[in-house]
Amino acid sequence: DVVDHALYKRPDGKWMILAALRHAVPDHPLYAWECDKLMGKPWTDLGIQFKAESRYDEDTIKGLYAPHVINYQGVYYAYYTTNGGMHVMKSTDGRNYERIKDKRGNYDFIHKLIGRDVMIFQDDDKKYYAFSCLSTFDRNGWHQGQVIVTFGKWQNDP
Numbered sequence: 001d002v003v004d005h006a007l008y009k010r011p012d013g014k015w016m017i018l019a020a021l022r023h024a025v026p027d028h029p030l031y032a033w034e035c036d037k038l039m040g041k042p043w044t045d046l047g048i049q050f051k052a053e054s055r056y057d058e059d060t061i062k063g064l065y066a067p068h069v070i071n072y073q074g075v076y077y078a079y080y081t082t083n084g085g086m087h088v089m090k091s092t093d094g095r096n097y098e099r100i101k102d103k104r105g106n107y108d109f110i111h112k113l114i115g116r117d118v119m120i121f122q123d124d125d126k127k128y129y130a131f132s133c134l135s136t137f138d139r140n141g142w143h144q145g146q147v148i149v150t151f152g153k154w155q156n157d158p
Contacts, residue, residue, distance in 0.1 A: 028063025
């Protein structure tokens with residue numbers, strides 16, 4: 001199942017979709033497609049681009065969730081979550097990404113976040129905010145609902 005995806009235009013003019021795949025092996029890798037035109041055909045299948053890796057503090061059982069891509073001063077930042085926290089990759093071409101560390105030297109920017117679907121946006125004062133759905137569970141481990149929470153803001157740098 002294709003779930004949780006980001007759609008954006010790269011500097012080479014191609015459109016890119018980066019999506020999580022539910023029930024893949026391994027579960028929830030990030031998969032990609034590209035096309036010359038948004039409504040064009042055919043979209044080229046680029047295959048699995050990223051799998052969760054323990055060396056990046058990612059949950060290798062549950063995988064990667066909900067990429068959200070922004071372009072900040074010519075650099076593409078792909079935010080995503082795992083059960084190990086919120087993570088970020090960057091790219092100058094919008095196609096080839098590398099995982100990055102936070103200022104503390106960690107790959108998980110929000111450690112052990114029990115949430116998903118991170119989204120970054122800029123407000124009218126040019127400050128960046130990160131939002132995530134926070135999952136809740138009852139005593140038997142069943143999903144009970146979601147709330148939107150703010151877990152970070154940056155002055156002028158995502």
